[in-house]
Amino acid sequence: MNSSHFRPWLPVCILAVLLMGVTQWAASAEGKNPNAFNRLMTPMSERNPPPAEDGIHDPENFGTELLQHPRESFSNLPKSPSGNNVNWTKALENGDIAPRYHRDDDEATPIVMDLNIVREVKGSMPNVVYPHKQHTEWLDCSNCHPAIFIPQKGANQISMAQILLGEACGICHGKVAFPVSECRRCHSQSK
C-alpha cells in the first residue's frame, strides 16, 4: 500500500462519529435521560472498579498502582447480587479460595461446629436458620460468644433495626458479610 490510498478525511470522519457516540454516552451519564432504567443503581459494568477509579483511593498515589484490581481477583469466584458481588461462603465451600486459619500455618484447620439454630420470627417472614457451620469456618467461637450473642436459647433479642444499625448480626452483615437485602439467605425456613 502506498500513500495515495490514504483518504485523510476517513480517519477524521470515523473519529467524529466516535466522538458523537461519546458525547451521547456522556449526556446519558450526566443523567440527561430522566427515565433511565435503574437510575440509582450502579450498573454491573461499574462494580468492583480498579482502586485508582474507586473514589476513595488517591489516583495520585504511587502505591495505588500496585494494588490488585478486585474485578480480576473475583473473576473465578461464585457471584452474588450484593456486597462484593462474590458469594464468599460458596467460594470457600468450593475450594476456590483457601484462606489460612493461622497467621503462618497453612495446615491449621478450623474447629467447625455443625449446629443450626432456628429462630422463630414474628410476622409473616420465614424463620431464621442460623448455621454455625458456615460461621465457624471463618470465625472462632469467642468472636461472637459471649460479647455479641449470649450462648443460651432465648437470651438474645434481635431486631432488623438493630442489624441495620450495625449491631448483632449487623456487626458483620452489611459491612463485610452479605447485607440484609439478601433476606432469604437467613429467613429460610417457611412456617
Added chain:
Amino acid sequence: MNYLSIHKSFLIATGVLLLALAVAWPGGQLRAEFGDVVINNYSDEAGMRPVIFPHWFHRIRYRCKVCHGDLGFKFEAGGNDINMLKIIDGEFCGACHNGEIAWAVENCDVCHSARPGTPTQVHESTLQKLIAPVDGAQGSKE
C-alpha cells in the same frame, strides 16, 4: 495530503476525543469495594494519606479468626488505636506485615493510599448508606 497532515488530523481528533472523555467521565463517585475500611485516626494530622484496609483481599488469604481472634482486631473501624510503633513492634498489621509473612512497613503508600481527608469508615456498609442517602454528599451517584 501527505503523511504529516494525516498524522496531524489524527492527533487533533484524538486530542478532542480524549478531552470529551475527560469531561464525560463520571468523577467523584464513591464506589469502592464493600468492606474496605478507611482508617484516619492519625494520618491526616501527620500529613499522610489515610489507610485503606481491603477486607476482600485479606479474606481470600485469611479467615476472619486470624485477625479478629488471634491478633485482637475489634470489629470496629478506627476502634483499634493502631499506630506505626505498634505495627513495627509486631502488633496488629505488623503481625504479618513484617517482611516475612507479608511485605513490611517501608511500603508506606500501599496502605496509606486514600484521598487526603477521607474519614474513618467501613465503605459501602449498610449503616453508611442509611446515614448518607444516595444523592447525599457521601455516596453521590447523581
